[in-house]
Amino acid sequence: MNDLNVNSYDLYDAQQLLSALLPKQKSVLQEKQPQSAVRKYLDLSAVDTTSQPLIKNIDKENIENKTVEYDAGLRTFDSWESIIVWCMSLSRAEAGFVVDSQGFVIASRGRLPNQGVEGTGAELVCSIEQLERIDPEAGKLLSVEMDFDKKRLLGFVASTGEGNCYVVGLISPESVSLSGKQAIIQQIIHNLPNLD
Amino acid sequence: MANIISVVSSKGGTGKTTVALNLAVALAENGENTLLVDVDPLGAVGLSLAQNDAEWTGLAEYIIKAVSLEDAVIKTKLSTLSILPRGRLDPLDIGKYEQLLQSSAVLREVIKSVGDSFRYIIIDTPSGLGTITRAALSASTFALLPLQAESLSLRSISQTLRVISHIKESENPDLQLLGIVATMVLLHQDSSFHIMNTVWSSLSGVLETYIPRTDVYALASEKGLPVAFLGGKYPPEALRFELLATEIKNIIQELGGTTGDPDERPQRELI
Numbered sequence: 352m353n354d355l356n357v358n359s360y361d362l363y364d365a366q367q368l369l370s371a372l373l374p375k376q377k378s379v380l381q382e383k384q385p386q387s388a389v390r391k392y393l394d395l396s397a398v399d400t401t402s403q404p405l406i407k408n409i410d411k412e413n414i415e416n417k418t419v420e421y422d423a424g425l426r427t428f429d430s431w432e433s434i435i436v437w438c439m440s441l442s443r444a445e446a447g448f449v450v451d452s453q454g455f456v457i458a459s460r461g462r463l464p465n466q467g468v469e470g471t472g473a474e475l476v477c478s479i480e481q482l483e484r485i486d487p488e489a490g491k492l493l494s495v496e497m498d499f500d501k502k503r504l505l506g507f508v509a510s511t512g513e514g515n516c517y518v519v520g521l522i523s524p525e526s527v528s529l530s531g532k533q534a535i536i537q538q539i540i541h542n543l544p545n546l547d
Numbered sequence: 548m549a550n551i552i553s554v555v556s557s558k559g560g561t562g563k564t565t566v567a568l569n570l571a572v573a574l575a576e577n578g579e580n581t582l583l584v585d586v587d588p589l590g591a592v593g594l595s596l597a598q599n600d601a602e603w604t605g606l607a608e609y610i611i612k613a614v615s616l617e618d619a620v621i622k623t624k625l626s627t628l629s630i631l632p633r634g635r636l637d638p639l640d641i642g643k644y645e646q647l648l649q650s651s652a653v654l655r656e657v658i659k660s661v662g663d664s665f666r667y668i669i670i671d672t673p674s675g676l677g678t679i680t681r682a683a684l685s686a687s688t689f690a691l692l693p694l695q696a697e698s699l700s701l702r703s704i705s706q707t708l709r710v711i712s713h714i715k716e717s718e719n720p721d722l723q724l725l726g727i728v729a730t731m732v733l734l735h736q737d738s739s740f741h742i743m744n745t746v747w748s749s750l751s752g753v754l755e756t757y758i759p760r761t762d763v764y765a766l767a768s769e770k771g772l773p774v775a776f777l778g779g780k781y782p783p784e785a786l787r788f789e790l791l792a793t794e795i796k797n798i799i800q801e802l803g804g805t806t807g808d809p810d811e812r813p814q815r816e817l818i
Contacts, residue, residue: 360701362749368708372715372724373752374802436748443740445747460748462755 425541431458434542435519438535442505444523450476452515461522468520475506475518494532507532509539517543549582550799551658551668552725553687557706559674561695562730564591565764567671569785570691572773573792575628579666582620583630584657586648586683587673588641590633597771598632607634609657610647616660629665631657649678654686676710684714689725689799694746694753696732696739696760701746723802725795729757754798756791758784 428434435447439461446461446468454473464471475495483492495506503523510516519539521527527535554567564587571583585592586606593603603621608614609631621630636644648654658668670687672680684690690711694700704727715722729746733739739760746753763784767774775785 360698360745360749362701362705362745364705365708365750368705368712369724369751372708372712373726439748440741440744443744447748461744462747 425538427545428538428542429545431546432460434539434546435460437538438507438519438521439523441531441535442521442523442527443525444505444521446522448472448520450518450520452476452517457517464522468522471504472518472520475504475520479506479508479518493536496526505532507535507539509536509543511543549658549662549665549668550689551662551670551687552689552691552795553670553672553680553683554691554693555672555676555680555684555707555711556674556693556700557676557703557710558695558700561674561693561700562758563674563693564595564671566691566693566728566730566758566791567669568592568595569773569775569788570791570795571628571667571669572625572775573785573788574667574669574796575625576775577789577792578627580627580664581629581667581669582661582665583628584654584668584670585631585633586654586679587633587671588636588638588644588679589673590636592630592671593632595768595771597768601635603632603634605632605634606648606653606657607636607644609634610644610653616657620661645678649682652682652686654682658686676706681710681714681718684711684722685718687719688721689723689802691725691795692727693730693758694727695730696742696746696757698738698742701742704750724752725798725802726752726754728754728791731760732757733760754791754794756787756794758787758791 426437428437431449435449435458438444439447444461446459446463448459448463448468448471449457450472451457454476456467456469456472459468479492479495482495491510492508494508497504497506503526505521505523505527507519507521508516509519517539519535552570554563554570556563567583571581575581583592584606590598590600593600604614605619605621609616609619616631619631619634621632623630654670662668670683672683692704692707692711694704708724711722711724727746727750729743731739732743734743743757761784763774763777763782767777770777773785774782775788777785
């Protein structure tokens, strides 16, 4: 379909109900989700889940050439979770996480591995620091993509300019094109002041 | 006491019967004594097994005491799997059947009678959230939600969750949500992937195992068999249900249910 302008799914009620029905450790209710006034019945306005069209103007030539224009229109996100969801949608990732410069996971979404992503996130931050030493003249490392036997891991680096940085990690079965990576990096950098 | 799992969904066509039937088979093939109960007036379990609509006596006859429960329950060729079918219900009597099922508390009676004979009782419910589904949830210890990977199903999921929540609060505090099992998933298709991405990133309680859409289910329906019973190479879809059964057993154990598996085993020597 050309127009992927599907409206967002109002899943706030489902999230609330699941949060009440499931054991506490399984709940992933988004604490920063905007909430309307408390109502007795399910009548909440649509929550911005950022599931906006990311692919537009696909024509036959583009499909045949396997190039896609990404709508990198900059938007405002108020939480790392919402940015992760956007990145996952663009990259078709199964899971996403954000690590600070200390290696602590500060947000995560999706089908995370059973063992979690804390170890992966910490190693990713260390690895990026080492990779930057390969060619200091080349500037700051913006992204990494690693193909393992069983998965592909992408990391996007966003520096705050105060010596700190965040790394957005995506576990995705598919590679992301250069334009897609640029879109992700731009989006993260654009929103960093809101989130730092 | 049995683990009683109702497979429920407000929307039709989400794969309730397919999940109920194949999950029951997977549990039974894993050695668990399992009873599959068809409370759907459509008699979908029987139809899935290519049974004539009026072939089996079952719950409908038991409700009016025309047969004993022992006679209503059908033993299959899989020794650990039995089926309590809908029975020979005239479509014109569905309304009366619904009233009887709800008012007579027959489901609780059935479960009380057979609960010690089975480890798992899987209840296939009709589409919608009417009296039969609510009666099933009232008599169950767990609810399992098939979620078809398409928009209407996702948009309507809160309806089902609300009813489960209400039943748990007002009628059956023992009812627990096992989780949401995604069905008919086609990850290479944009719309299906978009739905699954939203589901995975926004909802908790989504089971790791999901059921892809494949032609094998149509073939199984045509032959009137569960997927694990198809001839030829063992279908990967049957393996999926083995995984689903394992995942569900683990969840039940975590929720404090009994799976019959010991929590601890003695140390063993390999050499």
